[in-house]
Amino acid sequence: MIYSEILYSKKISNNLYEIATFFPQKPQPGQFVSLIIAGEKEIPLSITDYYEGILFLHVSPKIYDLIRDRKKILIKGPLGRPLKLTVSSILGIAYKDLLYDILYILREAKRKGINVKVRCIECNTKEFPKADDEKADLIIASVPKDMISSLPKEALVYVRWVKMNCMLGVCGVCEIKENLACIDGPLIKVSKIVD
Amino acid sequence: MIYSEILYSKKISNNLYEIATFFPQKPQPGQFVSLIIAGEKEIPLSITDYYEGILFLHVSPKIYDLIRDRKKILIKGPLGRPLKLTVSSILGIAYKDLLYDILYILREAKRKGINVKVRCIECNTKEFPKADDEKADLIIASVPKDMISSLPKEALVYVRWVKMNCMLGVCGVCEIKENLACIDGPLIKVSKIVD
Amino acid sequence: MINLAGIQFKDPIIISSGIVTLSKIQEVCKNYLPSAITTKTLTLKPLNPHDPPTLVKFHDKCYLNAIGLGNPGIDELKKINEEECKLIVSVGGSSIDEIMEVIKRVDRGEIIELNLSSPNRKGYGESLASYVYEVVKNVKGVTNKPVFVKLGPWDNIIESAGRAISAGADGLSLINTVKGMVIDVETFKKVMHYGTGGISGKCIHPLAVRIIHDVYKEYNVDIIGMGGVFSGIDAIELMSVGAKLIGLGTVIIDEGYSSIIRIRKEMEEYLKEKGLKYSDIIGVAVKK
C-alpha cells in the first residue's frame, strides 16, 4: 500500500475517466491493483498501461467521484497472477469499455513483438488489427458475465463480477468454483468457471 | 546484520589471516564492519577490499580462532562515516600491518584514478608508490596510538584503539574527545583528538 | 519425522490458520506438500469477514489484517476430503458454549487449535483469553483429539500459557498477531474498516522468538511456532527456542504458496550442511 500521487485525471467518455498516477513497481501483465478508500472500501482496478513509473487506470464516474479532490490515493498491489507472455499470437476479445481491462496485456504483448489482434464487440479500436478468426496461441477476454459461455473454453476471461475483499487470497470472498479471482485470477480459464 | 558465507580464509603471516566473505552491500571507503559473536562480543573490523559482492577482511589469529570452524558469520554494517574521494592525491601513512586498515580506501582511490602514495613505517608495499614527502590533498593514516602526535594535524587517522560497543553512535562507549569513533570515524582528523 | 502430541509429521512446515480457504485445502496440499494445513478459524455459524480494507502491507514483509474470523462455519468442515497432508482444525467462538458446540462437530483433522487470541473481532479470539482455563477444561471433556491453544504475545503470556497447560492443553500455538493501526493521512481515517488490525510478518518475528523461548523455557511444552517466518533460517530460529512445527502465514500472502517449497528447501540445506536432524534443534537455544 503506497500513497500514489495523481499526475492527472481526465474524462474519456460519459462512462469513463482516465487516471495517471505515480507508482514505483511495474505490474506484470495480467495483474491488477486496488484503490483503498480508508475505513470505507477497497476497489479492484484493472490496469490499462504502465510507462516509466506511471500507472494508467480507467474508472467509472462513481469511482472517479471518490478521488476527484485528492492529490494522492492509496494504491495496493500489484495483485493477482502474472501472465507469461511467451506466445507468438494473442487474440483479445472485449465487450465495449471492458477492453480497458485487458489493454495493458495487449500493449505489453505488442511491445514484445507478439502478434496481437482484437475482436471488440460493439466497439472499435485502432490500436490493434481486427481479428478475422479465433486462431491464436492465447485468447484473453473481458466481457459481461452473461457472455462468458460464448467465449472459447480455453480463453482466459477477466473475472470482474465477483466481490473482492482482502484481494490477497485469504478471506475467500472472491471464490469462484474453487478459484480465487484475486490470486488465481483476475484472468481465469473459461472452462474452469463455466459449467 | 546478515549471515555472511565465508568464501575462504587463509594465513597471511604469523599475525594475520585473510578472510573473504560474501556480503551484498558494497561498503564505501572509510567505512568498517563488525563481526558479531552471538551473546559474547562484537569486534569492529577494517575492510581491506570489496570486489563483486565479496568482502575482504584481515584479522588477528585471536579473531580468526573465533570463526575458524564456521561456514557463516554474522556481519553488521557497513558502519562509520564514508569518505568522499573527491581529491586528486592521497597519501597513506601506516605502521606495519595497520596498513590493512586503510587499504580499501587506497585501493578505491587508485581505481578512481587518484594519485596514491604510501609511507609504510617498518613495512613495505609494492601495490602503491612510495611517498617522498607529505604533500597530498588528503592524508589518511593508521598507526599505534602513541604515534598519532607525529602525524600531520590535518591527517585522518583510523581510530582503532578505543573500545566500541553499539557501533552505531548511541551507547557513547567509543567517545574520543566529543567524537564518536563509530559514526564520526573510524577516520578522524588528528587535530580533533590530540591535545 | 517430528512427533507432536503423539502425531507424526513428516517435516516441521505447516500453514497457519487464516491463510488457506476451505475449498483450496486439497489443491494446496497436493501442490506444495506442507506437513499440515490449519483451517481458518471455524465458528458455529458462518461469519462474514469485515468489510474491506481488511489486509494491507505497511512495510516490507509486514502486514496489518482484520479479516475478523470470516469463515463458512464448522459444518463446512465435512467438505474436506482425506488429504495427503494433515489437518489442524482451528476453532473459535464467542462463548465457551459455542466453542464446545463447534468442537463436538469436528469430525476430522489430527489436532484442534483453539483460537483465543485473534485481536480482530470483538467477543471472539482474545476477548475470551481470560477464560483460557475454563475453555480448555471444557473442550478437553468433549474431544479426544489433541488440543493446542493459540495465544498472543501478551505481557501475561507465562500465566496464560500456564493456565492452558494446567487445564489440559496438549500444546500451544504461538504467536498470534499484535494489534496495530494505520491512518490515511490524506483523509485522517483509519485505513482498516475495523479500525485496528493484527500486525503480522517479519516485523513481529523477534517478538515470536522471545515469547516461544520464554514459554518453552518455563513449561517445556509442545509448541507450534509462528510469527514472521520468511526463510529457512527464521524457521530454524523458532525451532531452536522450542517450536516443533512452524506455521507459515504472512510469507504466503506476500510471496505465494511457492514459499513453502523454498523454505522447506532452505531448512533441508541447513540441516545437511550442519549434519543435524530437526530433533537436534528443537529447544537447543533455550537449554544453552
Next chain:
Amino acid sequence: MINLAGIQFKDPIIISSGIVTLSKIQEVCKNYLPSAITTKTLTLKPLNPHDPPTLVKFHDKCYLNAIGLGNPGIDELKKINEEECKLIVSVGGSSIDEIMEVIKRVDRGEIIELNLSSPNRKGYGESLASYVYEVVKNVKGVTNKPVFVKLGPWDNIIESAGRAISAGADGLSLINTVKGMVIDVETFKKVMHYGTGGISGKCIHPLAVRIIHDVYKEYNVDIIGMGGVFSGIDAIELMSVGAKLIGLGTVIIDEGYSSIIRIRKEMEEYLKEKGLKYSDIIGVAVKK
C-alpha cells in the same frame, strides 16, 4: 508553535531518549535544529551499557537494542550548556528513592521524562511500571518541571496511563520498545549479550499508532509520540492520533542525524500542500 505542558516548541520534531550522548547534544542541536533533544536516561550513578552485542538490525528499518540504560549519571547533566533547542531530561532508577534523588539533581531542561518502560535492564525501566502511580506522585512533589511518563505498548496501557495521569503526570511519552529476541542459528546462542532486546523502528510503527490513539482517546492528554517514524507521513500519522511532539530514534541510527532535516521538510511540505497547521492535525483522526 506547539504548546506542550505550557512550553512552546518551534515544531514537533524532537529526538527520543537513548540516541544522543551527552557530549554530542550541543553539536546535534546546532547542526540539525530539532525542537528538543531528550537526554539518555540518567540514573544516580553512572551505568555501563551491557556488553555487546547491544544493537543489531534484524529487518529493513527495524532494530533490536539492549544498551541497558548505560549513562554517565545525573551529575554529568550540568556539563550541558544552554542550547538553542530545548532539553528533555530522561530519568531512571532502580527504586522510587533513586528516581527522586535523580530528579532533585535535575537543574536544567524544560521537561522531565520518567523512563518506566525500558525492557533492557532488570530492576530499572519496566520493572518499576507497576509502581507508576507512586513514582509519579513522589516525583511531582520534588520538582516544578512538567513530568512526562514514558510507557510501553503494554496490554494494560490504558490503566497504566490512567495511573500516571491521576498521580499528576503532565503528559505521556509513548511508546517504548517491544521486548524481542534474535538467535544466531550458527551457534544457537542469543545474539544480544543481554539475551533480549527492545524492538524499535518501522516494525512497531502501527503499534505506536494504536497505543497513542487509544490513550489519547481515553484521556485527551499531552503526548510525545514515538515509534518507527521514518518519514514526514509517519510523523503526521502519530500526530493525527494525538501526539503533539514526535520523537525520532531508530531513523537516526539507521540514516544519521540528517534524517531530522529530511523529515521536518517532508512535514512542512505536507502542511503546505494541504494548507494545514500542526494544530489542525493533533488528534484529528481520533475525533473522527
